[in-house]
Amino acid sequence: MTDNTAQPDTPLSTAMAQVNPFRVMAVMQRAAELEAQGKKIVHMEVGEPDFVTADPIITAAKLALDAGQTSYTQAPGIPALREAIARHYQLRNNVEIDPQRILVTPGASAGLMLLAHLLVSPGAGILMADPAYPCVRNFVHLVHGIPQLLPVSAQSNFQPTLDQVAANCKASTSGLWLASPSNPTGTIVDREELHKFSAFTAERGLHLLVDEIYHGLHYVDELASIVEVTDKAFLVNSFSKYFGMTGWRLGWIVVPANYIDKARVLAQNLYISAPTIAQHAAIAALDEATRPELERRREAFRQRRDYLQTALQELGFTLPPSVDGAFYIYAGIEHFSDNAEDFCAQMLNEHGVAITPGTDFGDYRAQQFVRFAFTTSMDNLELGIARLKKALA
Amino acid sequence: MTDNTAQPDTPLSTAMAQVNPFRVMAVMQRAAELEAQGKKIVHMEVGEPDFVTADPIITAAKLALDAGQTSYTQAPGIPALREAIARHYQLRNNVEIDPQRILVTPGASAGLMLLAHLLVSPGAGILMADPAYPCVRNFVHLVHGIPQLLPVSAQSNFQPTLDQVAANCKASTSGLWLASPSNPTGTIVDREELHKFSAFTAERGLHLLVDEIYHGLHYVDELASIVEVTDKAFLVNSFSKYFGMTGWRLGWIVVPANYIDKARVLAQNLYISAPTIAQHAAIAALDEATRPELERRREAFRQRRDYLQTALQELGFTLPPSVDGAFYIYAGIEHFSDNAEDFCAQMLNEHGVAITPGTDFGDYRAQQFVRFAFTTSMDNLELGIARLKKALA
Numbered sequence: 206m207t208d209n210t211a212q213p214d215t216p217l218s219t220a221m222a223q224v225n226p227f228r229v230m231a232v233m234q235r236a237a238e239l240e241a242q243g244k245k246i247v248h249m250e251v252g253e254p255d256f257v258t259a260d261p262i263i264t265a266a267k268l269a270l271d272a273g274q275t276s277y278t279q280a281p282g283i284p285a286l287r288e289a290i291a292r293h294y295q296l297r298n299n300v301e302i303d304p305q306r307i308l309v310t311p312g313a314s315a316g317l318m319l320l321a322h323l324l325v326s327p328g329a330g331i332l333m334a335d336p337a338y339p340c341v342r343n344f345v346h347l348v349h350g351i352p353q354l355l356p357v358s359a360q361s362n363f364q365p366t367l368d369q370v371a372a373n374c375k376a377s378t379s380g381l382w383l384a385s386p387s388n389p390t391g392t393i394v395d396r397e398e399l400h401k402f403s404a405f406t407a408e409r410g411l412h413l414l415v416d417e418i419y420h421g422l423h424y425v426d427e428l429a430s431i432v433e434v435t436d437k438a439f440l441v442n443s444f445s446k447y448f449g450m451t452g453w454r455l456g457w458i459v460v461p462a463n464y465i466d467k468a469r470v471l472a473q474n475l476y477i478s479a480p481t482i483a484q485h486a487a488i489a490a491l492d493e494a495t496r497p498e499l500e501r502r503r504e505a506f507r508q509r510r511d512y513l514q515t516a517l518q519e520l521g522f523t524l525p526p527s528v529d530g531a532f533y534i535y536a537g538i539e540h541f542s543d544n545a546e547d548f549c550a551q552m553l554n555e556h557g558v559a560i561t562p563g564t565d566f567g568d569y570r571a572q573q574f575v576r577f578a579f580t581t582s583m584d585n586l587e588l589g590i591a592r593l594k595k596a597l598a
Numbered sequence: 599m600t601d602n603t604a605q606p607d608t609p610l611s612t613a614m615a616q617v618n619p620f621r622v623m624a625v626m627q628r629a630a631e632l633e634a635q636g637k638k639i640v641h642m643e644v645g646e647p648d649f650v651t652a653d654p655i656i657t658a659a660k661l662a663l664d665a666g667q668t669s670y671t672q673a674p675g676i677p678a679l680r681e682a683i684a685r686h687y688q689l690r691n692n693v694e695i696d697p698q699r700i701l702v703t704p705g706a707s708a709g710l711m712l713l714a715h716l717l718v719s720p721g722a723g724i725l726m727a728d729p730a731y732p733c734v735r736n737f738v739h740l741v742h743g744i745p746q747l748l749p750v751s752a753q754s755n756f757q758p759t760l761d762q763v764a765a766n767c768k769a770s771t772s773g774l775w776l777a778s779p780s781n782p783t784g785t786i787v788d789r790e791e792l793h794k795f796s797a798f799t800a801e802r803g804l805h806l807l808v809d810e811i812y813h814g815l816h817y818v819d820e821l822a823s824i825v826e827v828t829d830k831a832f833l834v835n836s837f838s839k840y841f842g843m844t845g846w847r848l849g850w851i852v853v854p855a856n857y858i859d860k861a862r863v864l865a866q867n868l869y870i871s872a873p874t875i876a877q878h879a880a881i882a883a884l885d886e887a888t889r890p891e892l893e894r895r896r897e898a899f900r901q902r903r904d905y906l907q908t909a910l911q912e913l914g915f916t917l918p919p920s921v922d923g924a925f926y927i928y929a930g931i932e933h934f935s936d937n938a939e940d941f942c943a944q945m946l947n948e949h950g951v952a953i954t955p956g957t958d959f960g961d962y963r964a965q966q967f968v969r970f971a972f973t974t975s976m977d978n979l980e981l982g983i984a985r986l987k988k989a990l991a
Contacts, residue, residue: 211856214830215805216772218741219719226863258668266875270659275651275845311704311847314869322740326612327720343867347715348611349742379609412608437607452668452874454704454847463604470619474736476707480873481845482659 223346227339229561232549236559247589249577250559252388253451254506254532258486259498262450265489269482278481280472282309282457286484289491290457298430306436306459308472309487311479313418313443313456318344319471320439320458324412325350329379334365336535336566336574338388338416353378356569362526363390363535367401374409381406384416386423386530389566389576391510393529396429403435413438418456421447421499423530424507437461444483446531447499448490453483506532509579509586516590517577520597534577535563541597545572556596558589616739620732622954625942629952640982642970643952645781646844647899647925651879652891655843658882662875671874673865675702675850679877682884683850691823699829699852701861702880704872706811706836706849711737712864713832713851717805718743722772727758729928729959729967731781731809746771749962755919756783756928760794767802774799777809779816779923782959782969784903786922789822796828806831811849814840814892816923817900830854837876839924840892841883846876899925902972902979909983910970913990927970928956934990938965949989951982 229250236246281287287304294302310316317340325331327349333341335354342352353373355365370381381402385394394402399415406413415431417440431438443456460468472478489495510528518524523537542548545562552558563574579586622643629639674680680697687695703709710733718724720742726734728747735745746766748758763774774795778787787795792808799806808824810833824831836849853861865871882888903921911917916930935941938955945951956967972979 213856213860214800214854215717215803216719217857217860218715218717218722220715220741221860221864224863224867226859227866230866253670257666263663263668266663267660270656273650275656275843277646277844311708311873312869314867315704315708318868322611322613324608324611326609327742329611340867347741347867348613349720407607410608450668451670452871454869454871454873461607463606464610466619467606467610467614470617471614473620473623474617474707474733474740475711476705476847478845478847480704480847480876482875483873 220347220349224343228546228565232553232559232561235553239553239557244557246553247558247585247592248581249579249586249589250561251578251580253580254446254449254502255580255582256449256502258449258453259495261489261492261495262486266482266486269485274481274485276481278478278484280478281307281469282479283484286488289488293491294430294432298433300430300433302432302459303462305465306462308458308460308468309479309484310456310458310472311476312454313441313445314340315476316441316456316458317341317416319468319475320414320441321345321348321350322471322475323464323468324380324439326379328377330375330377331380331382332365332370332373332378333382334363334384334387335569336363336389336563336571337384339565341382341416351377354567354569358570359523359525363387363392364394364398367398367405370402370405374411378411380412380414382414382416384418385428386419388419388531389533389561390525390535391528391531391533392525393423393425393428396434399429399431399434403431403438407437414441415439416441418443419446419531422503422506422532424510425529428530432459444487444490447503448487449499449502450483450487450490453480453486455479455483455487506579509583510534512583513577513579513586520590520593532579534579535574536577537574539573543572545575549575552593552596556592558592613740613742617736621939621958625946625952625954628946632946632950637950639946640951640978640985641974642972642979642982643954644971644973646973647839647842647895648973648975649842649895651842651846652888654882654885654888655879659875659879662878667874667878669874671871671877673871674700674862675872676877679881682881686884687823687825691826693823693826695825695852696855698858699855701851701853701865702872702877703849703851703865704869705847706834706838707733708869709834709849709851710734710809712861712868713807713834714738714741714743715864715868716857716861717773717832719772721770723768723770724773724775725758725763725766725771726775727756727777727780728962729782729956729964730777732958734775734809744770747960747962751963752916752918756780756785757787757791760791760798763795763798767804771804773805773807775807775809777811778821779812781812781924782926782954783918783928784921784924784926785918786816786818786821789827792822792824792827796824796831800830807834808832809834811836812839812924815896815899815925817903818922821923825852837880837883840896841880842892842895843876843880843883846873846879848872848876848880899972902976903927905976906970906972906979913983913986925972927972928967929970930967932966936965938968942968945986945989949985951985
């Protein structure tokens with residue numbers, strides 16, 4: 206029997222003290238145990254689309270396999286894919302991006318980590334929202350930077366404000382990291398705000414990084430990308446969410462021209478190249494012929510959002526002013542509990558509804574929030590709401 | 599026109615000062631330019647098998663695509679693959695490994711980087727051979743550790759000795775990282791030496807990490823894995839080399855039982871999970887039915903090694919006492935030049951032979967060595983030798 210409870214024999218890196226497991230993992234494990242007992246669980250904890258990758262992408266992968274595309278690629282990615290990403294920005298955002306500025310990465314995680322290594326020195330402060338995607342905080346810890354958490358609330362639609370950023374900017378601050386749409390809050394940063402943040406960071410000599418991993422999955426007519434606003438920012442995106450390619454592990458970053466060479470050196474070192482078959486498949490993901498299917502899926506997410514937003518409010522959860530992107534609703538539970546972890550455990554164990562406590566995403570009032578993911582069918586969402594209604598009656 | 603020569607606007611991380619581009623990249627780029635001019639280049643610089651991934655692996659990937667295996671997996675990898683890796687150690691090394699101790703990684707690069715984050719604190723020294731795979735040095739720099747380079751030469755078959763390790767072990771030293779077979783030298787660490795290193799690191803409270811990325815591609819009857827010697831060491835392996843799956847980006851690590859939980863937390867953060875299709879395909883790579891083809895490929899590498907070893911010695915290159923693994927020969931050029939970079943440039947530009955200067959791999963006498971990779975056909979190797987013979991006559 207493997208004993209994994211004993212203490213390590215040699216010291217862990219000092220960074221490890223700051224890096225904690227995600228509570229959602231415990232939720233998922235407990236849900237699996239209950240399912241093994243024959244219980245039906247409504248999964249509203251999972252941060253992954255519930256669709257299999259679209260057929261044209263699968264077909265492109267098979268063609269690449271038949272063509273023997275099994276070798277390493279250039280570290281920044283195959284030129285055809287980088288050009289397809291550049292065309293995507295031309296079509297969707299009406300902006301010209303030199304494909305040289307694009308690096309294909311093995312998932313957005315690798316893109317974020319590459320940028321952490323590139324930009325964050327030990328002791329340097331990185332301004333970011335609280336709550337935020339927990340890995341982002343951990344990535345900064347792993348390079349010995351200091352996450353400078355900006356508490357956000359419904360008042361600012363769960364996004365930092367310029368005043369807040371300015372007030373928290375210290376001599377040691379080196380960057381501002383935003384996410385739009387945000388995980389866990391589903392809220393966006395609009396064009397006007399992006400302009401303000403861009404001007405501020407340029408003036409203060411800070412780098413600006415925008416996580417656009419959920420771009421495409423937005424429910425407003427138009428969502429600005431940071432590349433429309435400035436060519437001096439760092440952008441992270443992914444094929445996982447809108448393009449439905451989670452398991453393929455593929456994303457991209459856009460870097461300012463004068464960081465290309467250093468970013469490529471890091472890519473060579475950190476991962477040699479992104480998965481080759483996935484790169485070929487992703488060209489099909491960006492093809493206009495695939496878009497109708499991706500848009501149908503977006504529409505399904507929008508319908509679920511509409512339903513869940515209304516239903517949760519009716520049940521007494523407190524919602525952000527507008528949930529405009531991603532597939533999450535960050536809901537206040539102050540009418541029910543002041544302990545999100547206990548609340549989530551109770552909903553799962555007693556009512557078969559899996560949701561994620563706010564404490565996975567930050568410190569600020571985190572015990573008063575839970576994250577609902579609408580990555581399951583309308584039928585399941587309705588079942589989940591019915592169960593919550595009974596639980597909270 | 600993108601100007602990527604301008605200075606960054608905001609500071610790079612302090613780690614970036616230590617991380618340099620690989621010279622082999624310039625060699626490969628120059629080779630491509632010459633080929634674009636219609637010149638025939640003999641590629642002996644490439645660190646990648648020249649075989650397309652074997653058919654049974656391709657077939658397994660297609661089956662996984664048909665089955666819609668496109669979601670994230672568990673962070674440590676799918677259980678069936680971890681069990682197959684455990685069986686591999688049982689069959690090949692006659693040792694039982696709990697699959698819990700195995701984490702599937704998106705390439706050995708990600709495995710090495712995970713272990714760097716797990717084990718290396720700022721200022722901590724990591725003992726490693728000079729020359730070695732350059733990324734290893736860079737990974738230590740990226741977490742602000744200090745590579746403590748151990749100069750190795752033909753005298754110790756280009757591997758560190760216990761005396762050397764003991765003499766260089768300081769209070770700040772936290773680990774010893776070995777590679778067997780080694781890139782760039784092709785030399786191995788035998789079982790007796792592994793036992794000595796294991797005992798020494800246990801006694802001194804150092805962690806022991808062994809890069810076994812080229813295991814399987816060895817030309818001795820038996821090559822010991824560190825897991826046969828101790829269950830307290832960290833092992834890194836890859837599906838890229840022996841299994842011929844470079845572009846799939848898949849590897850694995852084995853960690854001591856009391857580090858499993860922390861390693862999994864890092865996996866969740868750093869990459870969520872390894873590529874799913876590749877994981878399913880890799881089960882076929884470990885299947886006994888695939889082994890004959892992989893062994894045929896190993897035999898082809900052995901024949902090339904035999905030929906190249908003899909031919910290079912006849913030309914006046916100085917070779918290690920025994921080239922027992924990987925697909926590299928680290929050859930001394932002291933009879934021809936005292937500047938490996940100039941020598942490589944000359945061989946490429948004037949004679950159409952691409953090889954890598956020793957300066958990619960370390961500091962110690964690096965200008966007196968070049969690395970030959972036998973990742974090209976016998977016909978090409980013979981052409982390369984004929985050209986070198988003419989060049990050096």
